[in-house]
Amino acid sequence: xxxxxxxxxxxxxxxxxxxxxxxxxxxxxxxxxxxxxxxxxxxxxxxxxxxxxxxxxxxxxxxxxxxxxxxxxxxxxxxxxxxxxxxxxxxxxxxxxxxxxxxxxxxxxxxxxxxxxxxxxxxxxxxxxxxxxxxxxxxxxxxxxxxxxxxxxxxxxxxxxxxxxxxxxxxxxxxxxxxxxxxxxxxxxxxxxxxxxxxxxxxxxxxxxxxxxxxxxxxxxxxxxxxxxxxxxxxxxxxxxxxxxxxxxxxxxxxxxxxxxxxxxxxxxxxxxxxxxxxxxxxxxxxxxxxxxxxxxxxxxxxxxxxxxxxxxxxxxxxxxxxxxxxxxxxxxxxxxxxxxxxxxxxxxxxxxxxxxxxxxxxxxxxxxxxxxxxxxxxxxxxxxxxxxxxxxxxxxxxxxxxxxxxxxxxxxxxxxxxxxxxxxxxxxxxxxxxxxxxxxxxxxxxxxxxxxxxxxxxxxxxxxxxxxxxxxxxxxxxxxxxxxxxxxxxxxxxxxxxxxxxxxxxxxxxxxxxxxxxxxxxxxxxxxxxxxxxxxxxxxxxxxxxxxxxxxxxxxxxxxxxxxxxxxxxxxxxxxxxxxxxxxxxxxxxxxxxxxxxxxxxxxxxxxxxxxxxxxxxxxxxxxxxxxxxxxxxxxxxxxxxxxxxxxxxxxxxxxxxxxxxxxxxxxxxxxxxxxxxxxxxxxxxxxxxxxxxxxxxxxxxxxxxxxxxxxxxxxxxxxxxxxxxxxxxxxxxxxxxxxxxxxxxxxxxxxxxxxxxxxxxxxxxxxxxxxxxxxxxxxxxxxxxxxxxxxxxxxxxxxxxxxxxxxxxxxxxxxxxxxxxxxxxxxxxxxxxxxxxxxxxxxxxxxxxxxxxxxxxxxxxxxxxxxxxxxxxxxxxxxx
Numbered sequence: 061x062x063x064x065x066x067x068x069x070x071x072x073x074x075x076x077x078x079x080x081x082x083x084x085x086x087x088x089x090x091x092x093x094x095x096x097x098x099x100x101x102x103x104x105x106x107x108x109x110x111x112x113x114x115x116x117x118x119x120x121x122x123x124x125x126x127x128x129x130x131x132x133x134x135x136x137x138x139x140x141x142x143x144x145x146x147x148x149x150x151x152x153x154x155x156x157x158x159x160x161x162x163x164x165x166x167x168x169x170x171x172x173x174x175x176x177x178x179x180x181x182x183x184x185x186x187x188x189x190x191x192x193x194x195x196x197x198x199x200x201x202x203x204x205x206x207x208x209x210x211x212x213x214x215x216x217x218x219x220x221x222x223x224x225x226x227x228x229x230x231x232x233x234x235x236x237x238x239x240x241x242x243x244x245x246x247x248x249x250x251x252x253x254x255x256x257x258x259x260x261x262x263x264x265x266x267x268x269x270x271x272x273x274x275x276x277x278x279x280x281x282x283x284x285x286x287x288x289x290x291x292x293x294x295x296x297x298x299x300x301x302x303x304x305x306x307x308x309x310x311x312x313x314x315x316x317x318x319x320x321x322x323x324x325x326x327x328x329x330x331x332x333x334x335x336x337x338x339x340x341x342x343x344x345x346x347x348x349x350x351x352x353x354x355x356x357x358x359x360x361x362x363x364x365x366x367x368x369x370x371x372x373x374x375x376x377x378x379x380x381x382x383x384x385x386x387x388x389x390x391x392x393x394x395x396x397x398x399x400x401x402x403x404x405x406x407x408x409x410x411x412x413x414x415x416x417x418x419x420x421x422x423x424x425x426x427x428x429x430x431x432x433x434x435x436x437x438x439x440x441x442x443x444x445x446x447x448x449x450x451x452x453x454x455x456x457x458x459x460x461x462x463x464x465x466x467x468x469x470x471x472x473x474x475x476x477x478x479x480x481x482x483x484x485x486x487x488x489x490x491x492x493x494x495x496x497x498x499x500x501x502x503x504x505x506x507x508x509x510x511x512x513x514x515x516x517x518x519x520x521x522x523x524x525x526x527x528x529x530x531x532x533x534x535x536x537x538x539x540x541x542x543x544x545x546x547x548x549x550x551x552x553x554x555x556x557x558x559x560x561x562x563x564x565x566x567x568x569x570x571x572x573x574x575x576x577x578x579x580x581x582x583x584x585x586x587x588x589x590x591x592x593x594x595x596x597x598x599x600x601x602x603x604x605x606x607x608x609x610x611x612x613x614x615x616x617x618x619x620x621x622x623x624x625x626x627x628x629x630x631x632x633x634x635x636x637x638x639x640x641x642x643x644x645x646x647x648x649x650x651x652x653x654x655x656x657x658x659x660x661x662x663x664x665x666x667x668x669x670x671x672x673x674x675x676x677x678x679x680x681x682x683x684x685x686x687x688x689x690x691x692x693x694x695x696x697x698x699x700x701x702x703x704x705x706x707x708x709x710x711x712x713x714x715x716x717x718x719x720x721x722x723x724x725x726x727x728x729x730x731x732x733x734x735x736x737x738x739x740x741x742x743x744x745x746x747x748x749x750x751x752x753x754x755x756x757x758x759x760x761x762x763x764x765x766x767x768x769x770x771x772x773x774x775x776x777x778x779x780x781x782x783x784x785x786x787x788x789x790x791x792x793x794x795x796x797x798x799x800x801x802x803x804x805x806x807x808x809x810x811x812x813x814x815x816x817x818x819x820x821x822x823x824x825x826x827x828x829x830x831x832x833x834x835x836x837x838x839x840x841x842x843x844x845x846x847x848x849x850x851x852x853x854x855x856x857x858x859x860x861x862x863x864x865x866x867x868x869x870x871x872x873x874x875x876x877x878x879x880x881x882x883x884x885x886x887x888x889x890x891x892x893x894x895x896x897x898x899x900x901x902x903x904x905x906x907x908x909x910x911x912x913x914x915x916x917x918x919x920x921x922x923x924x925x926x927x928x929x930x931x932x933x934x935x936x937x938x939x940x941x942x
Contacts, residue, residue, distance in 0.1 A: 316336065
């Protein structure tokens with residue numbers, strides 16, 4: 061009912077009651093009463109007019125809303141009288157709900173939501189296990205996939221795809237690094253995606269000579285052509301190939317990058333942050349150039365299950381076909397033993413999430429622990445306020461106020477705090493997610509899909525309501541136990557019961573338990589990160605800058621053209637003032653394993669050689685990275701005309717044992733190479749795994765397309781522009797990707813671990829602060845309520861040091877119990893997350909001692925001010941106050 065109608069009905073009610081009163085007064089005068097007596101008689105006859113108005117309003121349905129508004133106004137007034145409590149409570153709740161909402165958004169977007177493709181539950185990734193490689197899955201051989209496509213009936217469609225990064229040229233600017241995907245045209249049938257403009261790739265597009273087409277994403281269409289429909293038919297230059305745009309994909313379409321959906325899966329691989337594909341072009345695969353038992357780990361095979369086909373049925377059919385492929389291989393290609401190659405399926409969403417699942421759930425558990433600590437802190441503060449208002453509640457009860465009515469009024473404060481804190485928390489979460497999306501270095505799956513939606517808002521609403529109940533209901537129920545007679549007999553002081561003090565100490569113990577567990581887990585991750593950073597890497601990263609160059613296959617088709625480019629750029633780099641040494645390598649350091657090959661001794665062809673990471677390097681590379689030479693020599697210019705190789709220490713020992721490998725011969729990719737040197741093992745592929753076995757060849761043997769130039773200088777951070785100028789001086793059309801220091805590259809390879817540790821440290825610091833505030837609040841209130849007792853003790857001879865000891869002892873019991881319970885909880889949680897740690901065990905004595913000491917010192921600091929206040933009590937003043 062609006063205000064005008066209500067005012068009108070109020071006026072009508074007032075007139076009706078006045079008319080009834082006047083009519084009754086007139087009747088009383090007719091009976092012989094005087095005017096004054098008639099008015100009193102009429103009022104007695106009609107009864108309590110105010111009560112009648114309330115009853116009528118209750119029938120109108122206004123009372124409940126008036127009561128609610130009155131209670132809200134009363135709650136606002138009481139909070140206004142305690143601004144410090146109100147601000148602390150709102151800030152605590154906002155931070156807790158903001159952090160919880162942000163992390164839950166990540167959980168919901170990455171783990172819970174289905175992929176943004178039609179019927180995404182039917183999308184699967186097909187992997188192969190090659191026994192000679194390892195137990196890990198790898199991308200399948202394209203020839204095997206061709207057989208799968210012809211023989212398998214469990215799939216409606218299947219496609220090979222490889223996310224890459226390439227140079228996109230627009231106008232006269234230098235090419236910029238852009239995400240792309242080379243794929244079979246059936247990829248869009250697998251994904252169930254159609255173009256909103258033009259068409260997607262079609263079957264003839266994957267034939268050599270007809271493959272100069274591309275499909276672009278909606279954001280790239282807007283960025284390059286501002287949404288112009290005539291963009292279809294125009295050409296873009298990707299690398300050094302001009303491709304005609306034949307279609308534009310719908311808005312909201314995303315495809316994972318090569319880190320999220322990698323064709324090579326091995327533990328310890330660092331996360332490489334690359335852009336999502338914006339351009340899709342067809343793969344013209346010539347199967348005649350591919351061996352039956354090779355070319356693994358270069359492609360990802362995506363497939364869509366036929367309706368009614370289960371994952372198990374499709375996997376069994378695929379494995380049966382793979383067994384047939386193994387038996388049908390030519391005699392000189394592959395191992396024909398059963399089980400040498402097997403196939404298996406994995407849901408696409410699960411393949412994308414990968415190892416991030418455990419880390420994300422761990423962060424969710426940590427933030428919910430922080431939220432629980434915040435709730436307990438608010439409950440403790442609310443309980444203290446309830447104990448301080450027991451006398452007020454007793455007076456109101458004695459005057460006839462209902463107990464449940466007082467409980468509701470007490471809950472109103474919690475509702476107001478929860479509403480303001482919850483709204484602020486959602487705003488903080490939205491701002492935090494926006495910052496996270498724009499600046500995070502972590503290769504988190506489905507990062508572009510992170511946003512607040514109704515699911516997240518419902519979670520925030522439920523969380524806010526839960527915090528309101530936890531922090532406000534228990535203190536409100538304490539008001540129902542207020543005995544009017546007992547509290548009115550206590551004079552002016554308000555003293556809490558023993559049960560209330562005991563309850564608050566238990567709440568403190570629970571906060572301490574959660575905080576200790578969170579701090580211990582944070583300590584484990586911090587030590588794990590320090591271990592990764594401080595371990596012996598086998599090379600020196602300080603003082604080195606690195607530049608990534610992507611050569612194009614058309615302009616640099618011949619090895620001579622690539623050699624000329626590398627030679628010229630190296631000469632330009634060595635001529636830069638301040639450069640001490642320069643070199644090049646075929647793979648970015650700390651970017652993970654790549655180009656995996658078999659190697660064996662020429663003199664022992666039957667000896668199964670181990671798998672290696674193959675690298676092509678130039679003279680000066682080892683001097684620039686300062687890797688230790690154990691035997692022989694490094695590459696020199698004379699090695700360009702000879703088939704020489706350098707092995708890592710682990711590889712040399714695997715092939716020659718304790719014998720010298722220098723002078724021996726190894727066979728790599730069907731060619732024989734003479735070992736001229738052995739270098740110490742280095743963790744140039746990843747800090748999170750054992751040093752990979754390496755074989756280094758001179759770059760002129762097979763000059764690579766992706767080339768990484770390294771220079772050692774006094775100020776490597778200032779070399780970025782000089783590196784670009786030296787490269788573009790030879791060819792301004794080449795694509796320069798990353799230009800950074802090697803220290804920065806090392807740190808970026810640990811982005812996931814650094815991010816996890818940073819988040820846990822922030823959660824742990826917030827939990828420690830909340831626990832300290834809880835300890836301080838409980839002890840401060842205890843000192844106030846025990847002021848007379850402390851005064852009596854001091855009057856009877858207790859010293860200040862004894863009062864200090866008594867106050868600290870009061871905090872020692874809940875803190876000690878909480879620390880002990882937290883240690884047990886952290887040990888149980890540590891065993892779950894141990895696989896995320898490096899060089900650290902779940903039971904790490906130094907971490908336990910450090911965290912326990914930190915918390916005890918923090919608890920002592922929180923208890924110091926209340927103890928000092930207690931020791932400063934004047935005995936005579938305390939006794940006179942009674």
